[in-house]
Amino acid sequence: MKYIDEYRDPELARKLLDEIRRTATRHWTIMEICGGQTHSIMRNGFDQLLPDTIELVHGPGCPVCVTPLESIERALLVAARKEVIFTSFGDMLRVPGSAKDLFMVRSEGGDVRILFSPLDALQIARDNPSKEVVFFAVGFETTAPANAMAVWQAAREGIKNFSVLVSQVMVPPAMRAILSSPANRVQGFLAAGHVCAVMGYEEYEPVAREFHVPIVPTGFEPVDLLAGILKTVELLEEGRAEVVNRYGRVVSREGNLVAQKIISEVFEVTDRQWRGIGLIPGSGLSLREAYSHYDAEKKFDVSHICASESPLCMSGSVLQGVLKPDGCPAFARECTPEHPLGATMVSSEGACAAYYNYHRNFAL
């Protein structure tokens, strides 16, 4: 298949692995930011194929994982309302709140629908004028443009029965939080390719300088990932704290300006709770005042809902690269995909789920 097979070429992958092995003269700890990258690494078994000198730790870039418990609780309350059609990306339906998940709300009669685009939610709102249609706007900078576009379009058309429950987060503040932590072990980053496709990579340059780490925008296919790792190792070996793009077919330095424009038209920067990690200042997006009547939190008066995390779950440490999933005492024991203690075990992009699905109990 074009645009896929060439980036999954085993021969090319072998060459890159050899090159990484030759280049790394000492131990390096590299974090891949995005959960999609984590899954690709585990799925293809690169943790088995990389030399011992390269340790990959898994970053916070899993939207499902970092959406705070209180947002989930708010979603559950809104979704259960009779007049509401609650729409969401599929991943979010299985994330447990403190007592239930969106699937259970659906089984109790809530109208909960899986969508692929927030613009489809807008169409449902047009088709169902007597219903309130809510979209669960979670995710990183990747989902922000389409979510912003849905709100912008609703405003333009004067659609009143549409709103969004916003829990948008951004990567660079999370990187700063990780690098500022006394427990930090990360020496270099594979930046999330699709986030960079939207935002570009200029905003990573001050992070690289300030914390003296190389940052390499990297894709998700096997060859992309290995090329990103190789470049990071080269920069580390040469002591260069720079941003070098290794996802050139998708990412440019300035990013997608049209997408950025719609994001800043609709959203403004805010402090945001991250599930398992806590409050990260300036790490989130919320609707600007001009669009606040599209804010489901306000419309359904759920902003006061608070919730607290299971004390057993160590997903915060996992999301910051301090702990590997299989280093958690609850991993594959108290915590499994059927009975997850935290969102990292639930999401298709969660690091704990990746370890569980591909490598659990598995002596190679």
Next chain:
Amino acid sequence: MTVLPLCPTPIMQHETVQMAHGAGGRLSQSLMQRVFMPHIHNSYLDLLDDQAKLDLPPGMVAFTTDSYVVSPIFFPGGTIGELAVNGTVNDLAVGGARPLYLSAGFIIEEGFSLAELETIVISMAEAARKAGVMIVTGDTKVVGKGQCDKLFINTSGIGIVREGVNLSCRNLHPGDSIILSGTVGDHGMAIMTSREGLSFQSRIKSDCAALSGMIAAMLDVAPAIHAMRDPTRGGVAATLNELAVSSNVGISINETTIPVKAEVRGACELLGIDPLHVANEGKLVVAVAAVDAAKVLEVMRSFAEGRDAVIIGSVVNLHPGMVVMRTAFGSQRIIDLPLGEQLPRIC
């Protein structure tokens, strides 16, 4: 001139199914006569008794049942009716039985189009004819609007197990070859991409087909085949896991050998779904002693349903109860059971 009012007789010619069609009265009869009997008739059904009295050939009887609630009921490559016939036929055939007789129970939502119902009945009759089975007894019920989704069908089936054949998911032995009859994920992705709410279109067709003919020919050349399963819900991954757990053996498969159609792969990539977890409705997973693998494969490839049959791996002495895949890069990963519904990812 005055028009004399006509005496208001009840409407008998409906375009859609009414509650009265399931009430056992005249409309029920008319439903049978208009929609079912013209297409499905045989010496058992035509008697209109409450039961079919069957003379069975000697041998062990295989008996199975399954309910079909697929949505949409018409999908690229098939209908709910074809699925209901082929699914039950396949459940009999993978146990080494020759499928003979089916029952068919219909639960119909009030307001469902009679023309569509007839189209589905025709497709069932055709599927039964192709698979060499007879639908010998049946039932229809009508439920109120919203109490079911258009049409649900239950089929049960009876077949006679072939002498000398012992197919069981507990029969796998280390060294067995694992054969897959063709491309994975066609049915599931055909359904998923034809549902509303998905903003891309595809040409993916369901693989819905009866496998009984091919299986009979396979057992002709290799009666000692150890196990067969049709990998429906949960896909090939679920089937392999069931086999590994039931026989307490490990199964090792090679990623590069798994056939996936380009359009299925594309849709799976887009949705973040593993084709090994996607349902099939006309595929077969076979465990057979390595010495018999080549001749079984040859027979399978002579049938349209098995044209792309290939050995995807083997049964091993390692990791009992677990399925492990060797990737294209030479690493290994676990192939796990899918957890519930397949959920498209966020980004």
